[in-house]
Amino acid sequence: MSRLLLKLVDGFAHQLSFDDRLLLAAELLSPEEPVASPSDEQHAPDWERQRLRLAHVWQIMDRCNLVLTASDTGVTSTRLAKQVRALREEAGAAVAVMAEAGKNEGFGAPRGMDVEDLRQEVLRLQAEQIDADLIQRKPPNSQHEPRWAIRYRENTGAVTASRHSSDPDGTSEEVGGFAPTAVAAADLVASWTVPRAAVTFHPAPPHRPQRCDPGSTPALQLHDMTMRLLERGESRYEDFVAACKKTRAELGETNEISEWIRGRVNHLNSKAPHLTLVHGRELGTVPDTEHNYPLGSLVSVQWVNPALVISTYSPAWGEFDGHQEESLPNIIHGLAESQTVDAFARRLFDDPIDLTRIPAWAGPVYELGEGGCHRIHATRVLNLPWMAAVVNHRQWPVTWKVDPRKLRPQHALIEGLNMRGIIEAEVVPPSDDLWARVRCTRLPAPWLVREPEFATAMNAVYEATYPGALAQLGIPEDIATRPEAWRSWLS
Numbered sequence: 195m196s197r198l199l200l201k202l203v204d205g206f207a208h209q210l211s212f213d214d215r216l217l218l219a220a221e222l223l224s225p226e227e228p229v230a231s232p233s234d235e236q237h238a239p240d241w242e243r244q245r246l247r248l249a250h251v252w253q254i255m256d257r258c259n260l261v262l263t264a265s266d267t268g269v270t271s272t273r274l275a276k277q278v279r280a281l282r283e284e285a286g287a288a289v290a291v292m293a294e295a296g297k298n299e300g301f302g303a304p305r306g307m308d309v310e311d312l313r314q315e316v317l318r319l320q321a322e323q324i325d326a327d328l329i330q331r332k333p334p335n336s337q338h339e340p341r342w343a344i345r346y347r348e349n350t351g352a353v354t355a356s357r358h359s360s361d362p363d364g365t366s367e368e369v370g371g372f373a374p375t376a377v378a379a380a381d382l383v384a385s386w387t388v389p390r391a392a393v394t395f396h397p398a399p400p401h402r403p404q405r406c407d408p409g410s411t412p413a414l415q416l417h418d419m420t421m422r423l424l425e426r427g428e429s430r431y432e433d434f435v436a437a438c439k440k441t442r443a444e445l446g447e448t449n450e451i452s453e454w455i456r457g458r459v460n461h462l463n464s465k466a467p468h469l470t471l472v473h474g475r476e477l478g479t480v481p482d483t484e485h486n487y488p489l490g491s492l493v494s495v496q497w498v499n500p501a502l503v504i505s506t507y508s509p510a511w512g513e514f515d516g517h518q519e520e521s522l523p524n525i526i527h528g529l530a531e532s533q534t535v536d537a538f539a540r541r542l543f544d545d546p547i548d549l550t551r552i553p554a555w556a557g558p559v560y561e562l563g564e565g566g567c568h569r570i571h572a573t574r575v576l577n578l579p580w581m582a583a584v585v586n587h588r589q590w591p592v593t594w595k596v597d598p599r600k601l602r603p604q605h606a607l608i609e610g611l612n613m614r615g616i617i618e619a620e621v622v623p624p625s626d627d628l629w630a631r632v633r634c635t636r637l638p639a640p641w642l643v644r645e646p647e648f649a650t651a652m653n654a655v656y657e658a659t660y661p662g663a664l665a666q667l668g669i670p671e672d673i674a675t676r677p678e679a680w681r682s683w684l685s
Contacts, residue, residue, distance in 0.1 A: 610684025
């Protein structure tokens with residue numbers, strides 16, 4: 195049966211009656227390939243056919259479960275239904291393995307290999323692909339101290355890393371999360387620091403890589419971590435308290451707090467950068483990724499300068515499109531009426547503010563993650579130097595796909611950035627899957643390789659946040675902030 199016919203069968207089988215699907219499954223399950231002799235070694239099966247065969251096994255098990263648990267018969271078989279559901283889950287897992295195996299052209303396996311052994315081989319191959327991609331990134335600056343000490347658990351992919359902070363408090367900086375391989379863990383942790391820092395494993399990672407799946411790492415107690423950050427009373431918390439007291443005194447001398455808020459909001463919107471919803475979410479990503487599996491993520495609870503938050507998906511500072519508009523003035527009044535700043539801080543950070551970190555050459559910027567929009571606006575309006583936040587960090591890949599419809603402008607953009615010495619990259623011609631790839635071994639910030647409208651908006655905000663940053667890369671500000679000028683400069 196041809197591959198095309200198999201796809202047609204898979205697409206239309208749901209329209210058949212159950213009895214006809216059983217007949218079809220029997221046909222799919224019957225062997226077409228000649229039985230191999232025991233001397234046969236590695237071979238590359240038709241993974242699509244194998245996937246469809248197992249998919250129809252899953253359908254049969256699913257139907258059997260429905261029959262066994264039907265309440266209209268008056269009799270059910272709980273024990274048998276439980277066994278059938280277990281078989282259904284195994285069949286579903288096997289379908290996923292066959293699908294992953296089929297993504298690797300020429301991938302072979304010994305005849306008769308068990309599905310679980312095959313899954314381990316697929317994970318090993320994927321780990322090698324991830325590592326081969328990431329090790330092409332330019333190495334970190336080994337002179338940058340202090341180093342990160344990483345602990346990586348190869349059975350779960352859990353990552354924990356720490357380093358001695360250069361802050362006056364002398365505390366340790368700690369991050370944790372998930373990475374699919376040890377190489378990915380090192381790349382992820384190194385990129386947390388600007389510039390990239392060197393890393394050391396304790397203990398050394400395994401020599402034979404194997405990709406781990408996310409979801410098996412324990413959840414962090416983010417609320418408790420946030421409260422402990424406040425309780426430590428570091429110098430940044432002291433700065434936060436002092437700023438709150440100063441603003442509270444100013445509010446006490448104000449006859450109309452609403453007017454005070456309006457004045458602060460107007461000042462922010464005239465001076466402070468803020469990206470609007472039109473630019474979308476996930477500001478720190480490249481156009482596409484080479485792999486369908488994640489490269490990992492880190493999370494930490496730390497003090498963040500509110501002035502580095504460049505997007506909260508609001509139209510402007512102090513505007514919320516009618517969503518809980520009363521929250522901002524309530525927070526301001528809460529500080530004005532608070533007996534102690536400690537109590538105000540606990541209320542402000544009781545539900546952790548969630549941010550996504552976007553690393554870039556002059557320093558990181560942040561965008562709103564899962565929650566905390568109104569409180570971020572409040573910290574800006576109150577002119578606070580720090581806020582306690584949960585910070586999430588992801589690393590972009592070295593290689594990513596280019597949509598064939600966008601290949602020409604993307605190719606021109608990459609060549610222009612390369613020629614200007616801003617990045618180090620190449621466009622790899624399309625392969626059998628018709629997708630070209632960009633392989634970028636040095637990338638100061640992910641938005642630089644996005645479409646010009648997005649890149650120039652980010653350039654403008656970044657320059658306002660870090661004055662002189664564009665000049666560090668040799669980019670004229672008047673060109674970097676206008677889409678047509680940006681296109682022309684890179685052509």
